[in-house]
Amino acid sequence: MKHFLYLHALSARQALVKILRQPFGSLLSLLMLSVALALPLVLYLGVESTQTWVGKLTATPQISLFMELSAEDADLAAVKSSLASHPKVKSFSFVGKAEALAGLERRNGLDGLAEGLDSNPLPDAFVVTPATPEPRELEMLQKELSGLPMVESAQFDANWAKRLFGMVELTRHLTLFLGAALGLALVLVTHNTIRMQILAHRDEIEVSKLIGATDSFIRRPFLYHALWQGVLAGLIAWGLTSWLVASANPAVREFARLYNEQLELRPLAPLELLAMIAATGLLAMLGARLAANHHLRQIEPR
Amino acid sequence: MIQFDQVTKRYPGGNEALKNLSFAIDSGEMVFLAGHSGAGKSTLLKLIAGIERATSGGVLVNGQNLSKLRPSQLPYVRQHIGLVFQDHKILFDRPVFDNVMLPLNIIGFDRRDAAKRxxxxLDKVGLLGKEKAMPIHLSGGEQQRLCIARAVVHRPSILLADEPSANLDRAYALDIMELFKSFHQVGVTVLISAHDETLMEDYGRRIIRLREGQFAA
Incomplete structure (x- = not known):
């Protein structure tokens, strides 16, 4: 058992040394792999970062009810009472025209805006939270509310959020597809690397077989070589992604601020990093195993 | 220890290298294998090491019938055999020491004792001072002795040598023969092939003479 572990440690170390000793050749294939892996990783982080935010937007659909500018207090009271008694309205809040203008000033830093205007151009509004998230019922409710007296329009706020949500969903599917395709690429590239390694070590393999080496003894260094390649490629991809996220975040924050939102790309969580490294390592070993099964059988001593 | 039971070896293409051969070599015996090239000496050794399989008949090594052995079991038979090749089959990408270490790694020898072994x-074959040298810097005779050191380092019970002295001058060849004799003296079963019978006759051991795959009269 001790020797078994020792052999594994020995193979692991020798394989790593082998990769590090030919930095140029290894670096090229490592970089190729890591760039390929970084692509779905960045997409994944983009999807993950925006989707909680988008989800929050669509989870609480709201209908904005804008009154005619000429609406009187009596009209407001009438709408208020029909909203209060409507079974499909969960809650509602009133945003008066003065309040709306003050909010606009505050949020966008337009202090003194009110003083520059002759009259308040904003309408009175109600923000209605429906009792149901069901899209068809929401639509019916929107139509019904827009038919109330002195109501200018009823806007469904979640429409654009729905569209955004759909786009994020699409990107998520794309990420899955890219991840699968590039995972396959990782298997194939490692398969090829290990095939070359096996052919380059033909003499050693033949002699080892003559001396009584078992297949697993011969295979072991190649599997470790692949494992290191997969793990290192995963780590470099992680580094690339982290760098990209860090350098893109100021721009993302600035962009989100324009829409009064807080949004930034998050880095990979430790558990996600671990899972990714494990996945790249295993995929690489799968490629090596396939190559070894095929090519080691062809090298028989004569 | 080694037993051939009506063994025939036919290569693809119809060439019959061994024809219905039966003999036995006892444990601890030292036997020479003589014959011209093409007589079947190499084939006979390859059958014992499991490098080739008999077309018919049984090859028994250490009580195991190699003809019936599953390929996955073959390594464990080979771990009890030391092989010395005419072309040495040394690995030139690593120093002398690492070449000799290889069999010990394969059988799973304790690593602290392995360096001593x-x-x-290396001391036994007279290469102790060259353990750090790369094999390419060794002479032909030294390479052959390195090959012998690698064949015996894990103390196999059987030592097979295929024309170990073929490319060496007579003095070197005699040195090598003496080496094999010393292994035989500590109980190893030794089987050496050569086409030059004059080297064998001085030792007074059994000589198996082959001609065209059969015992020569």
Missing amino acids: VRAA
């Missing part, structure tokens, strides 16, 4: 084997 390697040095003992």
Whole structure:
């Protein structure tokens, strides 16, 4: 058992040394792999970062009810009472025209805006939270509310959020597809690397077989070589992604601020990093195993 | 120890290298294998090491019938055999020491004792001072002795040597023969092939003479 572990440690170390000793050749294939892996990783982080935010937007659909500018207090009271008694309205809040203008000033830093205007151009509004998230019922409710007296329009706020949500969903599917395709690429590239390694070590393999080496003894260094390649490629991809996220975040924050939102790309969580490294390592070993099964059988001593 | 039971070996293409051969070699015996090239000497050794399989008949090594052995079991038979090749089959990408270490790694020898074993084997063949040298810098005779050190370092019970002295001058060849004799003296079963019978006759051991795959009269 001790020797078994020792052999594994020995193979692991020798394989790593082998990769590090030919930095140029290894670096090229490592970089190729890591760039390929970084692509779905960045997409994944983009999807993950925006989707909680988008989800929050669509989870609480709201209908904005804008009154005619000429609406009187009596009209407001009438709408208020029909909203209060409507079974499909969960809650509602009133945003008066003065309040709306003050909010606009505050949020966008337009202090003194009110003083520059002759009259308040904003309408009175109600923000209605429906009792149901069901899209068809929401639509019916929107139509019904827009038919109330002195109501200018009823806007469904979640429409654009729905569209955004759909786009994020699409990107998520794309990420899955890219991840699968590039995972396959990782298997194939490692398969090829290990095939070359096996052919380059033909003499050693033949002699080892003559001396009584078992297949697993011969295979072991190649599997470790692949494992290191997969793990290192995963780590470099992680580094690339982290760098990209860090350098893109100021721009993302600035962009989100324009829409009064807080949004930034998050880095990979430790558990996600671990899972990714494990996945790249295993995929690489799968490629090596396939190559070894095929090519080691062809090298028989004569 | 080694037993051939009506063994025939036919290569693809119809060439019959061994024809219905039966003999036995006892444990601890030292036997020479003589014959011209093409007589079947190499084939006979390859059958014992499991490098080739008999077309018919049984090859028994250490009580195991190699003809019936599953390929996955073959390595464990080979771990009890030391092989010395005419072309040495040394690995030139690593120093002398690592070449001799290889069999000990394969059988799973305790690594602290392994270095001692390697040095003992190198000492035995007279290469102790060259353990750090790369094999490419060794002479032909030294390479052959390195091959012998690698063949005996894990103390196999059987030592097979295929024309070990073929490319060496007579003085070197005699040195090598003496080496094999010393292994035989500590109980190893030794089987050596050569086409030059004059080297064998001085030792007074059994000589198996082959001609065209059969015992020569």
